[in-house]
Amino acid sequence: MVLKLPEVIPLLDSDKILVFGPRRSVGMLRFKERDGENFAQLRERMWKVVRAIAQAKVSFPSAKDVGEEKVAWVAFVKTKTARSRTAHISMVRRVVIALASEVKDDGGGVLNLDHTLQSSYDMDWNAGTIWCGPQKIASATHRAPRGVEVITMSGGWVDLDSVGLVTGCSVDVAKRAFELEL
Numbered sequence: 419m420v421l422k423l424p425e426v427i428p429l430l431d432s433d434k435i436l437v438f439g440p441r442r443s444v445g446m447l448r449f450k451e452r453d454g455e456n457f458a459q460l461r462e463r464m465w466k467v468v469r470a471i472a473q474a475k476v477s478f479p480s481a482k483d484v485g486e487e488k489v490a491w492v493a494f495v496k497t498k499t500a501r502s503r504t505a506h507i508s509m510v511r512r513v514v515i516a517l518a519s520e521v522k523d524d525g526g527g528v529l530n531l532d533h534t535l536q537s538s539y540d541m542d543w544n545a546g547t548i549w550c551g552p553q554k555i556a557s558a559t560h561r562a563p564r565g566v567e568v569i570t571m572s573g574g575w576v577d578l579d580s581v582g583l584v585t586g587c588s589v590d591v592a593k594r595a596f597e598l599e600l
Contacts, residue, residue: 430467576592
């Protein structure tokens with residue numbers, strides 16, 4: 419259905435989509451550089467496919483049968499490295515927010531309430547780096563800081579001293595929380 423759109427046909431290198439996923443709801447379409455084409459031109463051709471499918475608003479009959487109209491959605495697949503970087507800082511943010519939520523002040527309220535909000539964290543998704551204000555908490559690509567307690571995870575490092583400053587917890591509590599993620 420999607421591959422038969424007249425505006426898409428000349429842009430494709432394949433006439434089949436590899437479909438997978440628990441509900442067979444994910445598909446992958448491979449592209450390759452054509453003769454005389456550079457990477458920038460290949461990428462532009464891919465973007466044309468994304469835009470054409472979005473504009474066509476193709477809906478699937480199988481979804482209509484259950485009373486919910488779903489339209490095709492197309493995006494680029496991240497590389498394994500990019501997925502690892504984003505997973506690292508997403509995990510760090512989740513753990514830091516949980517730690518910040520657990521540390522109470524003398525009145526029983528959350529000590530650093532602002533740091534329980536996702537909006538308090540700056541994320542560089544490409545570099546896999548996360549900050550809370552001036553504190554660089556973790557990174558998948560930057561060099562780990564010296565002279566501080568750091569834990570190395572599968573996706574990068576976490577500065578436990580910075581986690582303690584942001585959350586109000588001890589370095590030992592932060593270390594235990596991240597060790598559970600290993």
